[in-house]
Amino acid sequence: MFAAVCFPNVRASxxxxxxxxxxxxxxxxxxxxxxxxxxxxxxxxxAGCRTAGSEG
Structure with missing residues (x-):
């Protein structure tokens, strides 16, 4: 069984x-x-800001 944990501001943090x-x-x-x-x-x-579909 899995429990969901919510971190509402994790992205900004x-x-x-x-x-x-x-x-x-x-x-x-x-x-x-x-x-x-x-x-x-x-x-x-x-790397996370690369344009989708770009290679390299």
Whole structure:
């Protein structure tokens, strides 16, 4: 038997935590340099933002 557990704000909470980690430079595994400015990122977040159907 399975029980359902509801986490109503989990999406916002996860994104808030990932953004906070990025701002603090924690657990970032990717750097992107644009016009001399470096942006730290989480590779899994960028992968999740890919356009549907794109390969690579």
């Amino acid at each position: 996860v994104l808030d935590n990932l953004n906070r980690q990025r701002e603090e430079g924690r657990l970032c595994d990717l750097s992107i340099q644009v016009q001399g400015q470096v942006f730290r990122a989480h590779r899994c977040v960028l």
